[in-house]
Amino acid sequence: DAKTTQPNSMESNEEEPVHLPCNHSTISGTDYIHWYRQLPSQGPEYVIHGLTSNVNNRMASLAIAEDRKSSTLILHRATLRDAAVYYCIPYNNNDMRFGAGTRLTVKP
Amino acid sequence: DTGVSQNPRHKITKRGQNVTFRCDPISEHNRLYWYRQTLGQGPEFLTYFQNEAQLEKSRLLSDRFSAERPKGSFSTLEIQRTEQGDSAMYLCASSRTGGASYEQYFGPGTRLTVT
Helix, strand or coil, rough: CCCCCCCEEEEEEECCCCEEEEECCCCCCEEEEEEEEECCCCCCCCEEEEECCEEEEEEEEEECCCCCEEEEEEECCCCCHHHHEEEEEEEECCCCCCCCCCCECCCC | CCCCCCECCCEEECCCCCCCEEEECCCCCCCEEEHHHHHHHHEEEEEEEEEEEEEEEEECCCCCCCEEEECCCCCCECCCCCCCCHHHEEEEEEECCCCCCCCCCCCCEEEEEEE
């Protein structure tokens, strides 16, 4: 299973962009890179996923390095509701293995 | 799409008692997953079903734990002879089918407290 490294915590100001990094140097060729977030007292929420190309959706953008050993989740304009723990997960087919994630604090 | 629901949301039980949790996935989803999450940690995979078949179980799933998905719809997770170490949030998730190109949708969880 691929191991991930994420910062324990990050801070952002409201309405500013946030770049959340993730290293997954042991990722296999068939692993998709999934990002989930978990708000306090809630179950995890899907954010975005990709394989090789950069991806955009209404929540965020995902930039994947060319060698796929790292990725960055981009929140274009952070809001207070984006304060959560963000998990980066290389995922193939079965069990999804969460690490400790990055706790994002958004300051007004 | 009504989302994944879990019942009960909270359960307090005494050590040694049995408890059962229920998960109702999104209706057209074939895959159903169970996770456990303790305070300050990320969710840990327990087991998953493809329709009614239980295809994988984590080593975390001791013989006191059993999960079923009898008709390929809702699922139950039973813990027998609960221990204080079982205190955690139990999360259920579902996905349209297998394969890493599909995202998982999580329920709100059942918080178990064993006294």
